[in-house]
Amino acid sequence: MVKNYLLIAIKNFRKQKLFSLINILGLTIGITCCLLLFLFIFNEFSYDKFHKNGKDIYRIMRVGNLNGNRQEIPYVSAAYAPALMNDFPDVIEKAVRVMRDNDLISYNNISFNEKNIYLADSDFFSVFSFNLIRGNPGTVLKDPNSIVVTESTAKKYFGNEDPIGKILQFNKSQQLKVTGIAKDVPVNSHLQFDMVVPLELLKSSRPDWFTNFSLNTLFTYIQLKPNTDPALLEKQFGGFMDKYLGNFFKEIGQKMELIAKPLNKIYFAANAFDSVKHGNKKMVYIFMSIALLILLIACMNFINLSTARAAERSKEVGLRKVLGAVKKQLIGQFILESVLFATLACFLSIGLTELLMPAYTHFLGYDLPSFLGNPWFYVCIAGIITAVGLLAGSYPAILLSSFSPIESLKGVLKVGKKGTSFRKVLVVFQFTVSVILIICVVVIIKQMSYIKNTDLGFNKEQTMIIRFDNYDIASKGHQFKNELLSIPAVQDVSLMSGEPGGFHDSYPFEAEANPAEKYLFNTEFTDMDFVKTLGLKIIAGRDLSDQFGTDSLQAALINRTAAVKLGYTPDQAIGKWIFNTIRDSIKRTIVGVVEDYHFASLKDPINPLVISPGKDNRLALIKIKSADPGPVINNVRKVYSSIAPGYPFEYSFLDERFDQLYRAESRQESVLSIFSIIAIFVACLGLFGLASYTTIKRTKEVGVRKVLGSSVQNIVLLLSKDLLKPVLLGALIAIPIGYYAMNKWLQSFAYRIEFQWWMFALAIGIAITIALLTVGVQAIKAALANPVKSLRTE
Amino acid sequence: MIKIKDLEKIYRTEEVETIALNKLSMEVKDGEFVAVMGPSGCGKSTLLNILGLLDDPDAGSFIFNGIEVAKFNERKRADLRKHNIGFVFQSFNLIDELTVFENVELPLIYTGVKSSERKKRVDEVLDKVQIMHRRNHYPQQLSGGQQQRVAVARAVVNKPKLILADEPTGNLDSHNGNEVMEMLTDLNEQGTTIVMVTHSEHDARYSHRIIRMLDGQTVLENIMV
Ligand SMILES: Nc1ncnc2c1ncn2[C@@H]1O[C@H](COP(=O)(O)OP(=O)(O)O)[C@@H](O)[C@H]1O
Numbered sequence A: 001m002v003k004n005y006l007l008i009a010i011k012n013f014r015k016q017k018l019f020s021l022i023n024i025l026g027l028t029i030g031i032t033c034c035l036l037l038f039l040f041i042f043n044e045f046s047y048d049k050f051h052k053n054g055k056d057i058y059r060i061m062r063v064g065n066l067n068g069n070r071q072e073i074p075y076v077s078a079a080y081a082p083a084l085m086n087d088f089p090d091v092i093e094k095a096v097r098v099m100r101d102n103d104l105i106s107y108n109n110i111s112f113n114e115k116n117i118y119l120a121d122s123d124f125f126s127v128f129s130f131n132l133i134r135g136n137p138g139t140v141l142k143d144p145n146s147i148v149v150t151e152s153t154a155k156k157y158f159g160n161e162d163p164i165g166k167i168l169q170f171n172k173s174q175q176l177k178v179t180g181i182a183k184d185v186p187v188n189s190h191l192q193f194d195m196v197v198p199l200e201l202l203k204s205s206r207p208d209w210f211t212n213f214s215l216n217t218l219f220t221y222i223q224l225k226p227n228t229d230p231a232l233l234e235k236q237f238g239g240f241m242d243k244y245l246g247n248f249f250k251e252i253g254q255k256m257e258l259i260a261k262p263l264n265k266i267y268f269a270a271n272a273f274d275s276v277k278h279g280n281k282k283m284v285y286i287f288m289s290i291a292l293l294i295l296l297i298a299c300m301n302f303i304n305l306s307t308a309r310a311a312e313r314s315k316e317v318g319l320r321k322v323l324g325a326v327k328k329q330l331i332g333q334f335i336l337e338s339v340l341f342a343t344l345a346c347f348l349s350i351g352l353t354e355l356l357m358p359a360y361t362h363f364l365g366y367d368l369p370s371f372l373g374n375p376w377f378y379v380c381i382a383g384i385i386t387a388v389g390l391l392a393g394s395y396p397a398i399l400l401s402s403f404s405p406i407e408s409l410k411g412v413l414k415v416g417k418k419g420t421s422f423r424k425v426l427v428v429f430q431f432t433v434s435v436i437l438i439i440c441v442v443v444i445i446k447q448m449s450y451i452k453n454t455d456l457g458f459n460k461e462q463t464m465i466i467r468f469d470n471y472d473i474a475s476k477g478h479q480f481k482n483e484l485l486s487i488p489a490v491q492d493v494s495l496m497s498g499e500p501g502g503f504h505d506s507y508p509f510e511a512e513a514n515p516a517e518k519y520l521f522n523t524e525f526t527d528m529d530f531v532k533t534l535g536l537k538i539i540a541g542r543d544l545s546d547q548f549g550t551d552s553l554q555a556a557l558i559n560r561t562a563a564v565k566l567g568y569t570p571d572q573a574i575g576k577w578i579f580n581t582i583r584d585s586i587k588r589t590i591v592g593v594v595e596d597y598h599f600a601s602l603k604d605p606i607n608p609l610v611i612s613p614g615k616d617n618r619l620a621l622i623k624i625k626s627a628d629p630g631p632v633i634n635n636v637r638k639v640y641s642s643i644a645p646g647y648p649f650e651y652s653f654l655d656e657r658f659d660q661l662y663r664a665e666s667r668q669e670s671v672l673s674i675f676s677i678i679a680i681f682v683a684c685l686g687l688f689g690l691a692s693y694t695t696i697k698r699t700k701e702v703g704v705r706k707v708l709g710s711s712v713q714n715i716v717l718l719l720s721k722d723l724l725k726p727v728l729l730g731a732l733i734a735i736p737i738g739y740y741a742m743n744k745w746l747q748s749f750a751y752r753i754e755f756q757w758w759m760f761a762l763a764i765g766i767a768i769t770i771a772l773l774t775v776g777v778q779a780i781k782a783a784l785a786n787p788v789k790s791l792r793t794e
Numbered sequence B: 001m002i003k004i005k006d007l008e009k010i011y012r013t014e015e016v017e018t019i020a021l022n023k024l025s026m027e028v029k030d031g032e033f034v035a036v037m038g039p040s041g042c043g044k045s046t047l048l049n050i051l052g053l054l055d056d057p058d059a060g061s062f063i064f065n066g067i068e069v070a071k072f073n074e075r076k077r078a079d080l081r082k083h084n085i086g087f088v089f090q091s092f093n094l095i096d097e098l099t100v101f102e103n104v105e106l107p108l109i110y111t112g113v114k115s116s117e118r119k120k121r122v123d124e125v126l127d128k129v130q131i132m133h134r135r136n137h138y139p140q141q142l143s144g145g146q147q148q149r150v151a152v153a154r155a156v157v158n159k160p161k162l163i164l165a166d167e168p169t170g171n172l173d174s175h176n177g178n179e180v181m182e183m184l185t186d187l188n189e190q191g192t193t194i195v196m197v198t199h200s201e202h203d204a205r206y207s208h209r210i211i212r213m214l215d216g217q218t219v220l221e222n223i224m225v
């Protein structure tokens, strides 16, 4: 019986080439989207699941209050770990501190500035399950002068030689012996390292780090004893914090809590400002829904085309009934057919997925684990085949099998009104989804271009960023600056703690305006050339200057927002004092107010900012005169190499830095653009099928009308009208939904565009135009046909 | 074999109500060959559909092989039908996508006959209707007469007790028509009961008895000798 069904399915498939191709193509596209998304999602949800002790591992985090928002801060001081071990010996099995660092590593005469070095406690490899190819997890890091490298890092230094026992130089000062080789860190780990060095190594150079509770520089992970309730531990953290930090809290006037965050919650933590890898659960769900919607659109094509063709198969259905088939068998037969389509499409999708994999991983920026060996992949495939088979097959199956055998045989089926309006509902849905996606893309493109073209309030062109990421350059920053200024093409140089778009600390301030209040303001510690280099506008008072000998200790600039926050007009603010309660020992006088500029992303409102001279040079900004930066960069490189010999010269540009802030949004823009193109393509594929079907069905009518003198335009209109109405309706329904969704999206930007009617008009226009072309081609073909020929088809 | 009494069938559409069968009673005995005649629209096909359990009557009684089947549900009717009744239509009604062999095999699939047995039986009947050489052809590749022979083969492959034929020669020329009538006669001689609707007095002469209908009622019965 099944063989017979398959036979007829295959023969039908061959007979109805156009419909079969449309169905297969649509389903293949839909399923491929789902598979690609599945692989991505599977990887996202597999993060940090490979650690054997995973369910007992927690990251200690401080919880503070930032401008009234609860903020979890992953950085704690190195003093926490021993204190925790000491105070809770019954609960905590092990504590591991992990600090990401950036160090110069040399071997013979090769050296690299390694950015992914972890300084960690010796239990690192026994708490976390990063596989070691060589070395014992319990002991590899016992010796403070040992180092564990990953397989590919070892290749980089030692080629094919055996790395074990080799000596690597650490920041040109310490000798580390390779004691272990780790497998390259899997993609699905929030911790990513190339080398691990014992934290002990720093004990001699930075003893203060290990005892001072307020130098928060590293992550601390604890492994609890099996079957311990972390909530019980967290309850005692209040007392713990008071014990060690009570005095400090009194000093700064605010308190912080401590929590234990489960390892498997770290990856999806929202707005965690640590530098580890994070995923965005919301985006994952949104993309997943869109992929499913595209698959649904493809299924609807299948339903539409199958029901439209129902009449053609009525003879077969009638006959089978006459010969004794019951409804159940017929439903089974048609579902089997759609399952067959789904299976075929699935196989094509697997091939297509393989084919797209390189482009896809390039887009994602990382390799996904091979999917053919992943059993869940096959579960997913089986799920898709079943779901698509049932979804796409059941309506046509029920419809077809419900015909009475006599009517079926006569071929005068009344699929009639009910079938047609059902089909229209599906088309409405397909175009609702498509137009929503187009609206999203239009709004996102507009917002992104708004962001790119907004005046940020400073000059970001032709400005190089050089980070002070090693001791040599950091300690000789001023020499570096002076030598740079002697290069003719260099216009200005300023050393600072954070570039616009980069990280800005926040400190509690006291101010003359209300000495009893603590103001949490962002800070910029810099030199006297900051305003000049960035081209900021002074709106009151004067710039910082060397001419005033006291400026470096006693002067500060604030931005307009800070003045407003303190209750002043810019002019009123001049001459008032302000006091950084942690960094400074004396008050500073506000000597100038700068116009607000976007020192953070346009997602955030401009916060109060205090710019003061200070020695916290984390980078240099170099403003270049000439349009061609090539030769200047070479000169800068020479200066850099002479001051920090052995360190690789690395630089970036300020305008690129700003683009990075919106990387997530640009990615959304590209993903949604692709999705919306696919959605409208699949929807139009179905529309094309329906159009060609209706024109075939109405060939005779068209012939008669033409004989009776109807014009080509009239006929095109007649044939198109019916199909375009649901398209238009779908587009109209999309407006409020698209508005709602994008309004929500725009809320994440403090600076954003307003909705304009043309955005919706454009989206609808695009959809209608494409639909019109799809339907119109068929209609025109029918309208131009020779009426004699059309009449003969009867 | 068939005994119907006061059978009624009324078609209702939005505007009109058509009484297709009006308290019709008749009987067909085992092994009989009955021809049904009458003007177009008098209800012959409706009667045949009900006899074939393709449709249910609105009122009246229909006893098939001693069982009252007028109130049978679809499932039971399908079951009874596939084991006992074969159909031959004016327009052949072969499935275009299937070969001659596959078309004839279809009823056996629905009665659950095993594959090897099916092959044997299909080849047997194809041989009998002399279409064996065309077993792998598609219906469109055959002449009308050949198609109708395939349809007859399909009707008898399950060895039904009753064959219902609705104008089986209506689309055939007289030569092919006669061939089909010969086949039906042979089948009848081997014990199969046949009820045939026809417009042709010539064809009707192959039967034992003619039932003449008018406006949904039987008006006359001729016994042939
Ligand atoms: N499905 C139907 N709906 C409405 N009227 C029908 C239907 N089938 C048949 N009829 C009507 O019932 C009457 C009998 O039809 P039918 O049995 O096909 O006649 P015959 O086969 O003798 O030509 C006719 O008047 C026909 O119009």
Ligand SMILES: [Mg+2]
Residues within 6 Å of the ligand: B044, B045, B046
């Ligand atoms: Mg008839």
